[in-house]
Amino acid sequence: MAGIKGILFDKDGTLVDFQATWFAIGDLMALEAAGGDRAKADALMERAGYDYETHGFKSDSVFAAGTNADIVALWYPQADAEQKRGMIAHFDSFTAEQGALQAVPLPGSKAAIASLHASGFRLGVATNDSTSGAEKTLVSLGMAQMFDAAYGYDAVANPKPAADTVHAFCDLTRLKPAEIAMVGDNRHDLEMARAGACGLAIGVLSGTGTRQSLARIADVVLDSIADLPAYLAERG
Template sequence: MTLRADAVLFDKDGTLFEFGATWDAWGKRTLRALSQGNTALLHALAAATCYDLEHETFLPESPVVAGTNRQTAECLATALPGRSADEVETYLLGTADDAPLVETVPLCGFMAQLGALGLRLGVMTNDAESAARVHLRKAGIEQAFAFIAGFDSGHGAKPDPAPLLAFAAATGIAPARIAMVGDSPHDLVAGRAAGMQTVAVLTGPIRTDRLAPHADVVLPDIGHLPGWLAT
């Protein structure tokens, strides 16, 4: 079988794991914990992170959707007098490990399917690398990846293409033979800048109209990826 690519680099949240089911619940719990029963503070924290309290969901423009853990901490710190971004970031790192993970497809079988095709696999997330490894380990798929990086792994963060090119260098595969798969413009812009093929999925909060201009294809979820790679 001839494939479009020799390697696939995945975003994590909204791509491997359902964004809303995983992070909206985390957001509700985290904002309430930080506000400590102060309703005005809860609303200020929600405004800082673009969290819709009525519908209990992060809005597509939220820094939590595609930004780094540090960027989220900086936004929250603006509404938390007396607490530094460093302190908030440390708190967020501790809570992220316990986020209620919901897989977009059954991941163990899916990764085995891609491995059987001879594809090299990687993850590049704007989450912290330590949290990413915890999440992948919980899903039973950490060992499937030749490369796992977060915003704090020393390669930079998306939409900078540098961490994507680090995956290419680590695997020895030309960027043009790598598919970058993600649910946000950050993922796709980075992929295009790195010279990779770009695949958008709709398992995050951002819709087709914002993703399609940056993508070679828009898929409902990663389960459709093998069929696209083989066409």
């Protein structure tokens, strides 16, 4: 623990309130994919992981943990490769703008990031959103100046749960993987931490993941990143 010098954060569900930010955006995407058919759009949302009984996205579902490429593959199975590339670019642009405009920060997230930044930790974002979306959201939240970099699924050859983002962050900061902590609300985040040999894999319960789904792979599960500065200080 004393060797942790850098922290990678997932974005949605870790820095940003996933449900409050993304349901309306996802619903508009589904309506477009359904050609305006309300019932078909609801079915597409369910396929992507939205539970209309609990009014929330399921843990590790396509919408909770996947990329826009995954959503396009799920919702447009008959499209050819060129059509899919066009839809991915369209959704990347749409979600980057709307995600930033509608981003709802999780309680205590900005104060926690400010505290960690002031303590000298190198900070980065690792998300399966687009890089543009991540960067725009950090700006809208007033956090951009505290992060060294934001990596979307399109910034690396292989997105989460592959280790590419860990390696990219290490190249940038000159830190070793064992000096990096990865923080996230889904198993994809923690699986990336393990694949990249991170020194610490931290699960948070502020998103779609549950204690049961995260505890089996995390070193520790916290309620949210608001608890992270104190945890690192106590264990450091």
